[in-house]
Amino acid sequence: MAEQTASVTATVDLVLDEQPWRMQLTVPAGPATPGQLLHLLRGLTDAVVDAAVEKSAAQGRPISCRKGCGACCRQLVPIAPAEAHRLRQVIAAMPEPRRNEVLNRFEAAHAKLAATGMLDRLRAPARLDEASRRRLGIDYFRHGVACPFLEQESCSIYTERPLACREYLVTSPATHCAQPTPDSIDCLPIAVQVSRALRKLEASQDRQDKVGLSWVPLITAPEWAKEYPEAPPTSSGPAQIESLFKWLGTAPSADNAEA
Numbered sequence: 001m002a003e004q005t006a007s008v009t010a011t012v013d014l015v016l017d018e019q020p021w022r023m024q025l026t027v028p029a030g031p032a033t034p035g036q037l038l039h040l041l042r043g044l045t046d047a048v049v050d051a052a053v054e055k056s057a058a059q060g061r062p063i064s065c066r067k068g069c070g071a072c073c074r075q076l077v078p079i080a081p082a083e084a085h086r087l088r089q090v091i092a093a094m095p096e097p098r099r100n101e102v103l104n105r106f107e108a109a110h111a112k113l114a115a116t117g118m119l120d121r122l123r124a125p126a127r128l129d130e131a132s133r134r135r136l137g138i139d140y141f142r143h144g145v146a147c148p149f150l151e152q153e154s155c156s157i158y159t160e161r162p163l164a165c166r167e168y169l170v171t172s173p174a175t176h177c178a179q180p181t182p183d184s185i186d187c188l189p190i191a192v193q194v195s196r197a198l199r200k201l202e203a204s205q206d207r208q209d210k211v212g213l214s215w216v217p218l219i220t221a222p223e224w225a226k227e228y229p230e231a232p233p234t235s236s237g238p239a240q241i242e243s244l245f246k247w248l249g250t251a252p253s254a255d256n257a258e259a
Contacts, residue, residue, distance in 0.1 A: 006029040006030060007027060007028055007237070008026070008027060008237065008238060009024060009025065010024070010025055010238075011023070011024050015250070016048065016191035016192060017051070017052075017055075017191035021047075023047070025040060025241060026040070027237030027240070027241055028236070028237035029237060029238070030236055031235065031236060032235070032236060032240055033082065033231070033232070034198060034201060034240065035082040035086060035230060036237070037082075037240055037241070038082060038083065041163060041198060042163065045167060045195070046166060048167075048190050048191055049167060049169065051191070052189065052190045052191065056188055061171040063170070063171060064170055064171060064174045065169050065170060065174065068152070068153045068154055069153065069174050070146070070147075070150050070155075071174070071177035071178050071180075072170075073147040073150045073153075073155065074141060074147070075137065075140070076122075076137040076140040076141065076217055076218075076219075077162060077164050077219075078133075078164060078195075078215040078216070078217065079162045079164060079195075079199075079216050079218050079221060080162075080163070080198040080199045080201075080202050080215065081202050081215075081224075081225075081228070081230075082202060082230070083162045083221070084216040084218075084221035084225045085229075085230045087221045087225070088221065088222045088225035088226065090157055090160050091103065091222060102148050103222070105146075106219070109145045109219055110220075112143065113140075118139065118143060119220075122136070122140070122220055123220060126214070141180075145219065148219075162218060163194050163198060167193060167195055168188075169187070169188040170185055170187055170188065171186045171187075171188060172184060172185050172186040192248045192249065194248065197244055197245075197247035197248045198247075199214050200247040201240070201243055201244050202214060204243070204247075205231075205234050
């Protein structure tokens with residue numbers, strides 16, 4: 001009989017965007033990797049974004065993103081190492097011939113980026129400051145490289161999409177996204193960026209310091225995850241969540257916890 005992994009559940013109270021939030025979190029009681037928390041972080045991200053969408057609509061600024069509008073899927077997407085490993089697992093679980101088709105899209109994208117010198121820059125993002133990363137993102141978008149998971153201008157792994165993709169919505173006209181500028185794009189403001197907190201959490205752990213990387217471009221995720229296997233856990237599930245909320249800049253209070 002398979003051994004059951006012990007978990008702990010707590011009811012957590014937060015204040016986000018001046019609004020009280022109460023949520024129930026269940027995490028491994030013992031050692032846990034950031035990857036084991038992804039399902040929870042996706043739920044938290046979706047809840048934060050849904051609240052922001054509702055607030056924006058009430059203020060007369062509805063979301064303009066629609067199915068079939070994949071302009072943003074040609075942007076440089078920064079993901080956490082844990083998400084890179086998860087995407088590699090998602091690809092590995094795909095049936096043929098789809099798995100091979102997706103891998104071929106990654107290879108075609110790499111060939112196009114290598115021809116322009118972009119691929120080397122994307123493979124060494126470790127010490128880029130904010131300005132350099134912004135420049136990298138602008139240069140990347142100009143090459144028009146579609147996300148390998150994009151099919152008929154829609155995400156083919158929607159339930160598995162990275163946190164950064166979940167957080168990116170606009171209220172400006174969708175037609176502006178084909179040639180985005182700071183003046184033409186109005187991004188949905190959200191109370192907290194869980195994607196950034198996860199990347200900071202992983203960067204703060206010893207394993208990522210050795211690798212020298214706190215984020216991975218989605219376009220290089222499968223090859224990066226193959227080269228750097230997921231590290232063993234460095235702390236418990238509750239400790240990981242506590243650190244994550246620290247990076248979110250919030251101070252949760254746990255009403256109760258049960259095993």
